[in-house]
Amino acid sequence: MEINRRETGDVVIFDIKGEIDLYNAPEIKEKIKDEINKGKVNIIINLDKVSYIDSSGIGVLISSLSNLKKVGGAMKLINVYASVRKVFELTKLTSFFEIYDSEADALAAFK
Template structure:
């Protein structure tokens, strides 16, 4: 799995490439934890190039989401497709994680939530 990081409108976007499974979910956890430690509480995770994700990958995303909520932050996921979308649906995670069609929609949702707060 490769991890690509960008910042769009001051929001960290983490784009994953390759399978996310038990063997590499810790890498994803570490990058999400590092964002939280540096007080980056609004994060977008792009799964456009992820053909497969097992329950450990989904668990990592859900855990990060709950950690971020402690700081009134949020985790948005985008480009969920194929077998990853099936796993989200089968596990019921689509009702817990906020899933968007693309990065722009996820970023706009974060910005809209910021505007509601202020």
């Protein structure tokens, strides 16, 4: 898994590439924690190039969302496709996460 960090205004965007599983999911959590420590609490996670997410990945996304909400921040997901979307639907995550089809829509939602 690769994580690329970008910033647009006060929003931090993480482009994730590859598979999110037990072994690498904690890396995402740590990166979001680092952002919170720096005062960056508006996060977009781009799952466009994520082909697979397991239960550990789901757990990390939920706990990161919780950590951001605790400090008044928010996390939005973009480009949730195919098998990843299927997992989100099965686990009802579509009701708890703000999911957008494009980065522009997610950025607009922060304003």
